[in-house]
Amino acid sequence: MSRTRGRVTLPVQSIFSEDAKTFTERWGADVLRLDGNKTPDEHSKSLDVKICTTYTPVKGDNDFAMEHMDECQQVLLMSRHFLAKNTTLTIDFLDGFYREQFVADYIHDPKRWWEVIDRTAGKTVPSHKWEYDRIHDILTITDAIPFHEYTVSFFVFIIWDPTQMYELLSDDLTNEPHHIPIDVRQPLSAAYSKERLKKWLSEHSHTDIVRFTSFFYHYILIFNEEANEQYTNWFGYGTTVSTQALETFEQEYGYALKPEDLVDNGYFNSTFRVPTKAYRDYTHFIQRFVSRRAKELVDMVHAAGKQASMFFGESWIGTEPYGPYFQDISVDCISGNVYNGTTLRMLSDIPGIHDTEGRLLPYLSEETFEDENHACITASANWIAARRAMMRSPLDRLTFDGDPGTASSSTTFVNYIEKITDEYRTIYDNVKGRKPYSGLKVAVLNSWGTLRSWQAYTVLPGRSYKKTNPYFGILEALSGSPVDVCFLSFADIRRDGVPDDVDVIINAGDAGTAFSGGREWLDADLVTIIRKWVYDGGGFIGIGEPSAVLHGGRFFQLADVLGVDRELGFTLSTAKYHIVPRLAHFITDEHWGAYQLGEGTPDVYALTGSTEIIDYSNDEVHIAANAYGDGRGVYFSALANDPDNTRLLLRALYYASHKEDNYYIWNADNINCEVHAYPESGKYAILNNSDSPQTTDVYDGNGSRETINLEPREIMWRIM
Amino acid sequence: MSRTRGRVTLPVQSIFSEDAKTFTERWGADVLRLDGNKTPDEHSKSLDVKICTTYTPVKGDNDFAMEHMDECQQVLLMSRHFLAKNTTLTIDFLDGFYREQFVADYIHDPKRWWEVIDRTAGKTVPSHKWEYDRIHDILTITDAIPFHEYTVSFFVFIIWDPTQMYELLSDDLTNEPHHIPIDVRQPLSAAYSKERLKKWLSEHSHTDIVRFTSFFYHYILIFNEEANEQYTNWFGYGTTVSTQALETFEQEYGYALKPEDLVDNGYFNSTFRVPTKAYRDYTHFIQRFVSRRAKELVDMVHAAGKQASMFFGESWIGTEPYGPYFQDISVDCISGNVYNGTTLRMLSDIPGIHDTEGRLLPYLSEETFEDENHACITASANWIAARRAMMRSPLDRLTFDGDPGTASSSTTFVNYIEKITDEYRTIYDNVKGRKPYSGLKVAVLNSWGTLRSWQAYTVLPGRSYKKTNPYFGILEALSGSPVDVCFLSFADIRRDGVPDDVDVIINAGDAGTAFSGGREWLDADLVTIIRKWVYDGGGFIGIGEPSAVLHGGRFFQLADVLGVDRELGFTLSTAKYHIVPRLAHFITDEHWGAYQLGEGTPDVYALTGSTEIIDYSNDEVHIAANAYGDGRGVYFSALANDPDNTRLLLRALYYASHKEDNYYIWNADNINCEVHAYPESGKYAILNNSDSPQTTDVYDGNGSRETINLEPREIMWRIM
Structure with missing residues (x-):
């Protein structure tokens, strides 16, 4: 029986089941979450819980969709590359796609809306040089140039919702009717989506919270001819693209988008691509539209006296919780998956939302509990990773996915989750609303900035x-480290400079990506602002290929700040004499053994003898630091997720910001342990993040030391 | 006592010494090479050897140089990057250079000849915005942009020949007068260089061969402030650059070169840089000049009844033996260093020269023979690597560097060299002038083509x-493999297509370098010609980052040919299902154990299911093949120098060219063994390239098999 209660949502198959009752008690749940097809009745009110019911606005009603197939959602796909072998090239543009997911859209004139590109020459083929055949779904180019490669960008209708497709295919339920998502940009669908919700609300009068399984547009998920995921981009705007959207965009922005602005060489503006102005404009256009339409539904929920919750995932495109329009939607709660500390912070840091809910692992299913031990290990690893992030910015609520009933027979698991939920509530009580002690403030700098807070390096x-x-250790380390974290875009820095309260900037990623910045670094103003800021005392940490773009004799544009650059083969003639690492350095002072930075950027070398080489092997630098005026640069070739690396980064942050003297304040010298202090509540916690007992020296707010023993995974609360 | 005699040049300290006599007999020398300061007398004619004497046309006469310091050779240097911290930036442009090597040239107006570049903005600073101070060797920029980096490109005079510098510094002989190289582009120096040779020839009437220790311009070798080599580029034209040269260039070409055309961001047009048109024009301009002036000296040598030999190294810039002007110089012999098979072929394949001489390792010195065993190992490894290349294209002559007298006490070494020289002469007699059997013809494709035959991937x-x-195995494998080899440039292919007799093209190198090709691959015509050629039956082998430049949704522009591309982070959303290697493949049929391809290109993936994945690990493809029409592509992530890799490449060549059926003709199935056949002489040789006994099946010209045992390093000659 749970010692405390609340802040836990329990997914249930039925409100009054024995399972619901048991787990509500054991895990202290105060909300039950029910599938939207089920209707809570009046008796629900007799329970001491709130009822949350899921709702999906654009799918699940095939009758309407099938009567209005011209209002289905569209996608602008790009065919694979086709090689012309002579001057006539016939392109089976749907080749490789799953034909149960898409049908070509011939309703909107292909000659106007499609684009054929000679990818070898980099030129659009004029539409009079190709013809399409709607019977066979092929397109034929006349006057093709032999041995050039061509692609076709073409509109399709989505005739199967990918989440349902995934579920049905996984379960081999191939006879179920396919959910067809409708597009609320279309007039009838827009009206219908509201009517349907109105009806649903009237049928769910005893629901307290309507959980939108997001709103209108699923992140892009394209299946291949074998019905396997082929293109998966959690940030992908593909399903928002329609002929109607493009027409409206042109009216609003005064210029037309080309198909290539959206298919982007087949990269589909992956979040790893440095965004173009056209793509940024387009995403803003969609975000405004989605938030406007979503608000209409949320208003209806509020008018019915209920709360509205949104699932951060699935059909979330255009809702961007860190974006400028999200607040307009006015949802009351947001819910998402917690895979680790990073994803927890992605939820818990969302501004303006006071009810953030995180879904822990594992997924509760018969399959999961076939191996009870593995289920417990998964739960424990997930909780330990999440917990340290919780110490910095707590979620308001925990939940699970699946059916808790499947866990019934696993006493160990049920007990463990009981312990976790209690531990969570204690954390929440001590932490929520109190600013934790932070030694410094870090800004993570990339093309996306705040918009993609805690979302860098993510595909799904x-x-x-x-x-x-090689980059996963960065956000994961920061998610639970005693530092403040913010996210900045290059545009932010250009516009406003570096915020006054930032101590250290981190720029990390592969060359050319949105996370490193690629061509952004050709902007002398950007480079100049950062150089000056570091020179005047700031700290700059580069990981992988920071500020990388070949220009002016440098690959890393901030090579002078970092003290290192990467050899691309053009400076092999230049001798590299600076190869001897320091015997000791503040950054590696708590480290012993070989570094496990991860498989990162090779061939990095020290620019001058004053570069502080910290790790050097295999003829390359892996860790270095560099004095730059009153500031410092620090370089890591990679920073995979690993407790050692978490500590290396923390020390690097203190070093970069010249705050080494403050390092032993509210800190622990055992890398498996961390200290979080809450001066406002007069408490602090010592965490053991490992599965074994640990002894650590703990330093308090005055730097006084005490030796502490901790049980495996223990969190020890103490009064200051 | 050597069994045979001839084709060996012996460096000697004195013609009539006991050492000279002994080693002439032991190693069968027929030429003695003497330092140019020594003068053979009439008695030399009594010996049964020819006398070769070294001569350096532009250095060694300091009296003239010091009287004409304005005719010293110049270099256009680039300072390091200097950071402006405010609007005035003072640049100590010689900082980091060795001041005994260079003095700034103020004779030629810096305002006209120097260039100050804002490297952050990528803009030249107008000359009225900077002033130089010739007393302190500094330059001051006014109106600098704070936190931009600036460089100065400036002319210096070379006041110390780098080879002599290296020798004197190595031997700590700091009191010797410094050799100052003169520039034969200057009128007095040009006249003097001829007068001096005339005098020298008259003093060396008993010399048979004049060995020019190259001609006028030393490859660029820049020392740092600690007198260590800082910039070393064997192909670097730095010392040819002078104000006079630039003026003449402008007259000849009708346009002026900018300093940046030559300093090239500080890369100084490294041979790894894809050459610009300006740089190509400049090298042709210099080559014509050098060959014209060199011919004047060679003509004098011929007129004196002597032969002229050129050392391929040191001051060889502008002589390019594979270039279009080299034949004009009319040297009779060429001599160079043999480090391995590649460098042997670099010498032995030079067209139009019938007396090619290779200098084997080790360098014969007291120091070398402090470890006799190591000296023997060096000699053996060098010979074994050279020998297999010799089987394809023999040198006409062997030699050593240093003083054979230092080897006197090392009986094992002297005996071993005796054996080598005999073995060499037998090879020469069997091989010279007879075309060896070749299974196919390979073209190595890069920006340089023939001009840099056997010189790819070389710094020094x-x-x-x-x-x-990762690329050293390619040329080394080819140097001794039973295939014909040629070198093609992208320009060759654009102009003439792929030559009819080529079976396989190899393109290999890091992205963006002259060896991979970088921006050359943006040329649709180039791509198209090669695609069509492969499609029609050709073979294309890509190694590392072949045809790499990001364009049109591909990184490898020939990804369709190779069946693989490299992940840069933009296609992470695209699932990579094709990861299972074939159980067996022709290319790896003789291979067992882990591949030692070397640390090559990561993150390569198969494009489609039809790609034949041959080696896959660490989530990436290392070897793959791909059918492309009637032709084939083959990919290797690297090909370091290793007997295993030599065999992999040979098999890949047969596979790529669809000639697998011919593989077991004149071949051995033990990878340590090779067969070379000479149908014209009716002989074939079986080589054991290893230091241990080997048993191998040997296949003759009909594919008949015989099992052969070979001693360590044995070469077995047989009659067909």
Whole structure:
């Protein structure tokens, strides 16, 4: 039985089931979440819980969709590259796509809306040089140039919602009717979406909270001919693109977008691409539209005396919780998945929302509990990663996904979650609304800034990639480190300079990506502002290929700040004499053993003898620091997620900002342990983030030391 | 005592010494090479050898140089980057340079000849915004932009020949007078260089061969303030650049070169840079000048009844033996260093020269023979690497550098060299003038083509770099493989297409370099010609980042040919399902164990399911093949120098050209062994390239198999 109660949402199959009752008690739930197809009745009011019911505004009603197939959502796809072998090239443009997901849109004149591009020459083929065949779904280019590659950008209708598709295909339920998402930009669909919600609200009068499984546009998820995910971009605006949207955009912005502005060479403006002005304009255009329409639905919910909650995921495109229009939607709560500290902060830091809810791992299902031990390990790893982020910025609510009933037989698991929920509520009580002690303030600098707070290096949250792992340690370290964190875009810095309260800027990523910045660094003003700021005492940490673009004899445009640059082969003639690492350095002072920075940027070298080389092997620098006027630069070749790296980054932050003297304030010298202090509540906590007992020296706010023993995963609360 | 005699040049301190006599006999020398300061007398004619004497046309006579300091050679240097902290920036432009090597040239108006560049903005600073101070060697920019970086490109005079500098500094002989190289572009120096040679020839009437230690311009070698090599580029034209040269260039070409055309961001047109038109024009301009002036000296040598030999190294800039003007010089012999098979072929393949001489390792000195064993290992490794290249294209002559007398006490070494020289002469007799059997013809494609035959990936011959090692296996493998090799430039292919007799094209190198091709691949015509050629049956092998430049949704512009592309972070949203390597493949059929391809290009992925993945690990493709019409592409992520890789490349060549059926003709199945056949002489040789005994199946011209045992390093000659 839980010692405390509240701030936990329990997904249930039925409100009055034995499972619901048991888990409500065991985990102290105060909200039950029910599938939207189920209707709570009057008896629900007798329970000491609130009822949350899910609702999806644009899918789930196929009758309407099938009667209005011209109002289906569209996508502007790009075919694969097709090679011309002679002057006639026939393109089976749907080749490789899953035909159950898309049908070509011939309603809107392909000659106006489609684009054929000679990718070898980089030129659009005039529309009189190609013909389409709607019977066979092919397009034929006459006057093709042999051995050039061509692509077709073409509109399709989405005839199957990808989330349902994923679920049905996973469960082999191929006979279910396919959900067809409607487009609220279309007049009948817009009206219908409101009527439908009105009806739904009237049928769900005993629901307290309407949980929108987001709003209108699913992040882009394109399946291949074998019905496997082919293109998955959690940030992708693909489903928002329609002929109607493009026409309206032109009216609003005074210029027309080309298909290429949206398909972008087949990269579809991946969040890793440095955004173009056209794409930024387009996303703002969509965000305004989505927030306007979403607000209409939320207003209806409020008018019905209920709260509105939004799921941060799935059909969230255009709602960007850190964007300029999100507040207009006026949702009361936001809910999302917690995979680690980064994703927790992505939820808990959302401005203006006082009810943030995080869904912990594992997914509760029969399959999960086939291996009870693994389920517990997953829960524990997830909680430990989330907890340290919670100490900085707590979620207002925890939940799980799936069916808690499947956990019934796993006593260990149920007990463990009971412990977690209690531990969480204690944290919440001590932490919420109190500013934790922070040694300094960090700004993470990339093309996206605040808009994509805690969302850098993400393809789909929770998914790992060889190319992103070298950067995954950065946000994860920051999510639970005793520092304040903000996100800045290059545009912010150009416009306003570096905010006064920032101590350290981090720029990290692969060359050419939106996270490193690519061509942004060709802007002398940007470079100058940052150089001056560091020179005057700021700290700059570069990871991977920071500020990288080949220009003026440098690859890293801030090579002078960092004291290092990357060898691309053009300076092999220049001898590299500076290869000897320092015997000791503040940044690595708590480190022993080999560094596990991750597979990062190779071939980095020290520019001069004054560069402080900290780690050097395999003929390259992996960690370095550099004095730059009154400021400092620090370089890491990678920073994968690892407790060692978390500590390296923390020390680097103190070093970069010349605050080494404050390092032993509210800190622990064992890298598995962390201290979080809350002067406003007079309490502090010592965390053991590891699965083994730890002994650590703990330093209080005066730097006084005490030796502490901690149980595995323990959180120890103490009075100051 | 050597069994055979001839084709060996012996460096000697004195013609009549006991050492000279001994080693002439032991190693079968027929030429003695003497330092140019020594004068052979009439008695030399009594010996059964020719006398070769070294001569350096532009240095060694300081009296003239010091009287004509305005005719010293110049260099256009670029200062390091200097950071402006306010609007006045004073640049100590010689900072970091070795002041004994250079003095600033104020004779030629700096306001006209120097260039100050704002590297942050990428703009030249008008000359009225800066002033120089010749007393303090500083330059001051007014109206500098704070926190921009600036460089100064400025002329200096060379006041110390870098080779002599290197020698004197190595031997700590700091009191010797510094050799000052004169510039034969200057009128007095030009006349003097001829007068001096005339006098020298008259004093060396008993010399048979004049060995020019190259001609006029030393490859660029810039020392730093600690007198260490700072910039070393064996291909660098730095010392040819003078105000006079630039004026003459403008007259000849009708346009003026800017300093930036030559300093090139501080890369100084490294051979790794894709050459600009301006730089190509300049090198042609210099080559014509050098060959014209060199010919004048060679003509004098011929008129004196002697032969002229040129050292391929040191002051060779502008002589390019594979260039269009080299034949005009009319030297009789060429001599250079042999570090391996590649450098041997670089010498032995020079067209139009019938007396090519290669200098084997080790350097014969007291220091070398302090470790006799190491000296023997060096000699053996060098010979084994050179020998297989010799089988394809023999040198006409071997030699050593240093003093054979220092080897006197090392009987093992002297015996081993005796064996090598005999083995060499047998090879020469069997091989010279007979076309070896070749299974196919390979073209190595890069920006330089023929001009830099066997010189790709080179900073200074014999030096190894982390960035070049992944490519060192390519030319080294080809140098001794039973295939014909040619070198093509992108311009060649644009102009003439792929030559009819080429079976396979290799394009290999880091993205953006002259060896991969960088921006050359934006040329649709180039791409189209190669695609069509492969499609019609050609083979294309890409190594590292072949055809790499981001364009049209591809990084490798020939991704369609190769079946692979590299992930830069922009296609992470695209699932990569094709990750399973074939169980067996022709290319890896003789391979066992882990691949040692070297630290090459990461993050390469298969484009489609039809790509034949051959090696996949660490989430990336290392070897792949791909059918492309009637042709094939093959990809390697690297190809470091290693016997295994030599064999992989050979098999890849056969596979790419669809000649697998011919693979077992004149071949050996043990990767340590190779077969070279000479149908014209009716002989073939079986080589053991390893230091251990080997057993191999050998296949003759009909593919008949025989099992052969070979001693360590053995070469076995057989009659067909």
